[in-house]
Amino acid sequence: MAEIKSHIGTQNKKGQTYTDPWKMMHEAPRNPSFYTGSEVIKEALRRASCDVMIAYPITPQSEAAALIGELFAEGYIGDYFRGESEFAVMSQCAGAAFGGARVFTTTAGPGTMRAMENFPMWAGARLPIQMIVTCRGINSPLSIQPDTIEISYLLNTGMLVWHAETAQDFFDWILKGFMVSEEPEVHLPLALCCDGFFVTHTKDVVNLTPTDMCLPPYDPYRSPVPCMDMECPPVRMMRDPFIMKSNYISYATHASWQQEIWAAVERSRKHTIKWINGLIDTENTDAEVVIVASGTAVSQGREAIRLLEDEGVRCGLIKVKSLRPWPGEEIREATKNAKHIFVPEFNVTGWLAKEIKATIPNSERVHAGPHVCGGMTMPPEIIVSEIKTALGLRSESLAGRGS
Amino acid sequence: MTQYRVLPGPEHFLPPAAASMGIYLPNPGEAHINGVIVPEEKAYEEAARQFLMAQVPTIFPGPLVLWAWNEKAAKKAAAVRSLYETLKECVQPGQKPMLIPMPDYRPKYPKINPEVEINPNHPNLTIWHNKIDCCMFIGVHCHQANLSLKIIRGGTSCYTVAMCAQAGHEDAMLSFRDASVEKILKLGEWIRKLKGTVKPRLTSAKTSASN
Amino acid sequence: MSKERIKISPDLYDIMPSDYQDLVQSATYGKEDRGWKDIGTSKELIEQHSLCAGCPESMAFRYILASLPNPEDTVMVGSTGCTSLVFPMVAVHNIHSLFGNQNAIASGLKRALSVRFPDRVKDVVVLAGDGATVDIGLDMTLQAWFRQEKFTTICFDNELYANTGGQESGLMQKGFVAKMAPVGKLFDKVRLPEIARESGCHYVVNCTVSKPSLVEKVIRNSVLIAREIGPTYIQLYTPCILEIGKNSMEGLQEMRDSEKPTERFAYKEYVSEPAKQFLAELAAKDKERKAAAKQLAGKA
Numbered sequence: 001m002a003e004i005k006s007h008i009g010t011q012n013k014k015g016q017t018y019t020d021p022w023k024m025m026h027e028a029p030r031n032p033s034f035y036t037g038s039e040v041i042k043e044a045l046r047r048a049s050c051d052v053m054i055a056y057p058i059t060p061q062s063e064a065a066a067l068i069g070e071l072f073a074e075g076y077i078g079d080y081f082r083g084e085s086e087f088a089v090m091s092q093c094a095g096a097a098f099g100g101a102r103v104f105t106t107t108a109g110p111g112t113m114r115a116m117e118n119f120p121m122w123a124g125a126r127l128p129i130q131m132i133v134t135c136r137g138i139n140s141p142l143s144i145q146p147d148t149i150e151i152s153y154l155l156n157t158g159m160l161v162w163h164a165e166t167a168q169d170f171f172d173w174i175l176k177g178f179m180v181s182e183e184p185e186v187h188l189p190l191a192l193c194c195d196g197f198f199v200t201h202t203k204d205v206v207n208l209t210p211t212d213m214c215l216p217p218y219d220p221y222r223s224p225v226p227c228m229d230m231e232c233p234p235v236r237m238m239r240d241p242f243i244m245k246s247n248y249i250s251y252a253t254h255a256s257w258q259q260e261i262w263a264a265v266e267r268s269r270k271h272t273i274k275w276i277n278g279l280i281d282t283e284n285t286d287a288e289v290v291i292v293a294s295g296t297a298v299s300q301g302r303e304a305i306r307l308l309e310d311e312g313v314r315c316g317l318i319k320v321k322s323l324r325p326w327p328g329e330e331i332r333e334a335t336k337n338a339k340h341i342f343v344p345e346f347n348v349t350g351w352l353a354k355e356i357k358a359t360i361p362n363s364e365r366v367h368a369g370p371h372v373c374g375g376m377t378m379p380p381e382i383i384v385s386e387i388k389t390a391l392g393l394r395s396e397s398l399a400g401r402g403s
Numbered sequence: 404m405t406q407y408r409v410l411p412g413p414e415h416f417l418p419p420a421a422a423s424m425g426i427y428l429p430n431p432g433e434a435h436i437n438g439v440i441v442p443e444e445k446a447y448e449e450a451a452r453q454f455l456m457a458q459v460p461t462i463f464p465g466p467l468v469l470w471a472w473n474e475k476a477a478k479k480a481a482a483v484r485s486l487y488e489t490l491k492e493c494v495q496p497g498q499k500p501m502l503i504p505m506p507d508y509r510p511k512y513p514k515i516n517p518e519v520e521i522n523p524n525h526p527n528l529t530i531w532h533n534k535i536d537c538c539m540f541i542g543v544h545c546h547q548a549n550l551s552l553k554i555i556r557g558g559t560s561c562y563t564v565a566m567c568a569q570a571g572h573e574d575a576m577l578s579f580r581d582a583s584v585e586k587i588l589k590l591g592e593w594i595r596k597l598k599g600t601v602k603p604r605l606t607s608a609k610t611s612a613s614n
Numbered sequence: 615m616s617k618e619r620i621k622i623s624p625d626l627y628d629i630m631p632s633d634y635q636d637l638v639q640s641a642t643y644g645k646e647d648r649g650w651k652d653i654g655t656s657k658e659l660i661e662q663h664s665l666c667a668g669c670p671e672s673m674a675f676r677y678i679l680a681s682l683p684n685p686e687d688t689v690m691v692g693s694t695g696c697t698s699l700v701f702p703m704v705a706v707h708n709i710h711s712l713f714g715n716q717n718a719i720a721s722g723l724k725r726a727l728s729v730r731f732p733d734r735v736k737d738v739v740v741l742a743g744d745g746a747t748v749d750i751g752l753d754m755t756l757q758a759w760f761r762q763e764k765f766t767t768i769c770f771d772n773e774l775y776a777n778t779g780g781q782e783s784g785l786m787q788k789g790f791v792a793k794m795a796p797v798g799k800l801f802d803k804v805r806l807p808e809i810a811r812e813s814g815c816h817y818v819v820n821c822t823v824s825k826p827s828l829v830e831k832v833i834r835n836s837v838l839i840a841r842e843i844g845p846t847y848i849q850l851y852t853p854c855i856l857e858i859g860k861n862s863m864e865g866l867q868e869m870r871d872s873e874k875p876t877e878r879f880a881y882k883e884y885v886s887e888p889a890k891q892f893l894a895e896l897a898a899k900d901k902e903r904k905a906a907a908k909q910l911a912g913k914a
Contacts, residue, residue, distance in 0.1 A: 051726060051729050051730070052722065052725055052726055052729065054722065078725075078729035079725045079726075079728070079729050081725075081761065083718070083721075083757075084753060084754070084757040085753065087715070087718075088715070088718040088753065088754050088757065089718075091711065091712065091715035091718035091719050091722070091754070092718045092719070092721050092722035093722060094711055094715075094718075094719055094722060095691070095709070095711075095718060095719035095720060095721060095722025095723035095724075095725075095726070096722035096723065096725060096726035097722070097726070098709050098711075098719065098722075098723055098726075099689070099722065099723040099724075099725075099726030099727050099730065100726060100727075100730055101722075101725075101726035101729060101730065103722075103726075117712055118712065118715075121711050121712055125711065126546055183570070184545055184569035184570055185428060185545065185569060185570040185571075187546075222569060223544070224544055224545035224546035224547075224549075224569070225544055225546045225547070226466070226544055226707070228689050228707045228708070228709055228723065229689065229707065229727060229730065229731070229736065230686060230687050230688065230689055230706060230707045230736070231472065231619070232467075232472060233466050233467070233469075233470030233472035233476070233620075234470075234472065234619055234620055234686060234707070235466065235470060235507065235620065235634075235637070235705060236507050236509065236637075236661070236702075236703070236704065236705040236706075237466075237507065237508070237707050237708075238508075238509055238701050238702045238704070238707075238708050238709070238710065239707075239708070239709045239710070239711075240710065240711075241508065241509050241510055241701070241702040241710070242510075242698075242710075243510040243524055244510075244664075244699060245510070249524070249525045249527070249554075250510075250524070252417065252554055252557065253523075253524045253525070253550060253554070255417055256417075256549075256550045256553045256554055257550060259417075259419065259420040259423065259553065260420060260546060260549045260550060260553070262420065262423055263420035263421070263422035263423055263549065263573070263574075264422075266420075266422040266423055267422050267428065267570075270427065270428075464626055464629075468623060468626065469622060469623055469626050469630060470620075470621065470622060470623060471621040471622065471623040471624070472619065472621075476623060477623045477624065477625070479623075480623030480624070480625045480626045481623075481624075481625040483625070483626065484625040484626060502626075502629050503629070504626065504629050504630055504631070506630060506631055506634055509702035509703065510702055511702075512662060512663070512664045512703075513662075516631070519629075519631050520631050
């Protein structure tokens with residue numbers, strides 16, 4: 001409705017050209033670079049036309065958050081500061097998004113939990129903030145090691161939740177994530193998750209888009225709710241008024257509001273499929289045995305499949321990329337031939353297996369495991385062992401090892 | 404493919420969001436009728452027909468056009484006014500077109516005056532009070548429009564149309580997207596075109612609530 | 615000048631509810647010397663509210679809204695409590711998100727507005743109760759001041775949690791018997807004005823809202839200093855007449871009693887050196903402007 005200025009083709013103050021996002025992500029030349037996951041986050045942000053980034057130190061995202069500070073010093077980010085806690089940071093992010101800014105932040109583990117009250121507020125307020133979650137343990141005793149349990153707490157906040165496997169996913173999805181979550185009919189926050197350390201602190205070859213191209217700026221006047229800047233229109237507007245009456249219609253309004261958040265999650269489906277090329281990736285799903293996984297468990301699953309092939313066991317793979325929106329139909333379709341479905345996870349409760357069981361017919365086909373947690377690695381051999389045992393094949397026992 | 408259709412209510416104690424029932428929004432150049440994607444041209448015809456059929460066809464302009472906060476908004480307001488005038492010219496005796504604003508989204512105490520405004524927190528009050536059996540939202544922020552459209556579908560039999568400047572509304576029975584001055588005026592042209600060819604439902608209007 | 619932006623579309627003017635027509639015609643958006651005296655002669659920026667009859671908070675709201683120097687470019691941030699029942703009726707953009715995070719919201723908001731409107735003034739004003747400011751939100755209140763965030767924090771101090779039914783708060787007086795303080799509050803009223811000064815606020819005032827002219831001066835100073843120099847803090851006594859057992863007509867007297875020289879709401883003010891200099895410059899400019907106006911009037 002507002003005057004939408006076309007920025008495409010013009011330059012920002014750093015000399016980057018605002019580029020059609022689809023062309024930038026799909027047609028522009030890519031430059032292979034050898035970077036850590038944290039450095040990749042910085043490089044994505046360099047191209048994201050981000051207005052405000054708010055940082056707080058917590059392992060394993062501290063490096064990324066600090067590197068974005070360097071980008072700010074170089075003039076690529078509108079404003080940047082360190083908040084006082086994750087709860088405050090997420091509220092500061094909300095304040096900036098209420099004010100019409102494109103907002104980015106990063107957190108992990110206990111930080112995600114401390115900030116939790118903010119996330120349903122973000123979704124309810126339709127704030128398209130992007131938050132990187134570099135997952136780690138959350139329980140006592142304290143652990144900084146990789147563990148994906150915190151994702152399960154994000155699944156019912158109303159946020160979009162994606163789970164990256166590699167640094168390349170991360171680079172692409174940060175930029176594409178803004179495009180999905182800023183669509184006016186979506187306009188929801190995105191939790192872009194990865195497994196801490198495995199992705200953040202390892203180096204990988206990542207194909208980057210040119211540094212002189214960047215996303216067009218966010219247009220707050222396409223928002224489904226009024227932006228708080230006394231401009232659009234500058235009248236009596238409160239974000240977000242609640243109805244303190246005890247009657248059917250006040251409850252119905254609040255209920256309708258909640259439904260609208262989840263309707264927006266549904267609407268993101270179309271855009272998510274378009275931008276990240278489907279909510280899931282599949283390989284050989286005609287096989288009787290299929291591994292379904294998200295994050296780095298996918299990589300371990302892929303390696304296990306290679307080992308199983310050597311032993312004559314054919315196994316398919318489903319990589320779940322988006323958890324919200326949930327690819328229910330896709331998983332139903334991709335598992336229709338499977339007799340055994342294995343869900344390896346880096347957490348103790350097996351939340352992904354539970355989601356899958358609630359989605360597919362004949363859910364006794366789902367073997368919830370193997371699980372590791374607390375920072376343990378997941379050797380592909382334990383996935384192989386789990387599968388072979390379930391299939392009644394002889395398997396070497398894999399004892400815990402230590403030095 | 405979903406079997407769900409977005410139809411006039413009263414639908415349910417708490418009707419679902421149409422998006423959660425598998426209804427998709429139209430792409431540019433398209434519209435939807437009852438949740439089924441159609442070419443935009445067909446939606447003009449159906450919206451015009453619904454307006455001409457209604458006993459109290461009503462336009463609900465929201466803050467984005469009520470306020471001249473930019474040049475385009477003021478132009479859209481003029482187009483809305485013109486559409487209303489067209490409607491008045493084209494209806495038959497006994498039909499009563501209305502133009503009622505949704506000036507803001509706040510819960511209002513002690514209550515709204517349904518004669519002069521509609522409020523997204525209880526849009527049914529204005530629908531019932533004025534016996535509105537067909538309405539069109541324009542210039543309402545999308546989130547608030549969806550809240551209203553859902554509550555209207557839940558508790559009234561009103562036919563809802565959305566002239567949306569963004570991606571459209573599945574919770575309306577008919578929705579345009581990318582609304583512009585031209586599109587608003589084009590709907591007016593369709594109303595003129597169909598003038599006299601549609602029989603108004605003057606006696607059978609069902610506008611009261613069932614619950 | 616700025617009032618021009620607050621305009622109803624001419625083609626739909628006649629269908630707007632009359633309170634909006636009044637707002638456009640006679641509210642004091644854009645008026646240079648707006649203040650409490652406009653109340654009664656112009657449309658106020660607050661509609662009907664649902665506070666208790668005689669609640670001093672409603673007086674405070676009216677004086678503050680009449681005194682904001684730049685309402686057409688001001689965004690307010692509230693928090694959960696009685697104030698959040700009033701905010702939907704306030705005719706400037708305002709935000710409620712969570713209980714106690716108001717100074718964090720304001721920090722992000724102010725920075726976003728500065729990035730988006732580098733050449734324009736956009737004031738941010740926080741207005742929250744004492745529970746939100748001093749108890750659950752204290753961390754964010756103080757940290758915004760440490761960081762020298764350029765916005766005003768106003769605390770409506772009613773010395774308890776009013777909206778939840780009168781529980782003990784940090785700003786309650788020692789010894790007061792309340793819900794959750796069954797044997798009387800065991801520690802002193804938190805000295806937030808002093809803490810504000812030590813935390814880097816450039817203008818701190820502790821007073822009641824019994825005198826509208828004083829509220830006007832304090833609010834105007836606090837917003838202008840926050841805009842140019844750094845954080846400011848205003849603590850206003852707005853007694854909850856319901857919870858302290860007073861009648862609707864007794865709010866004003868309660869405030870007058872509490873602002874006597876030895877009482878806890880005796881007028882206290884702290885102004886930092888840069889703020890003093892700024893206020894002096896402002897006064898000089900004001901004097902110059904008035905003299906010029908007088909001269910012009912004389913010529914006419």
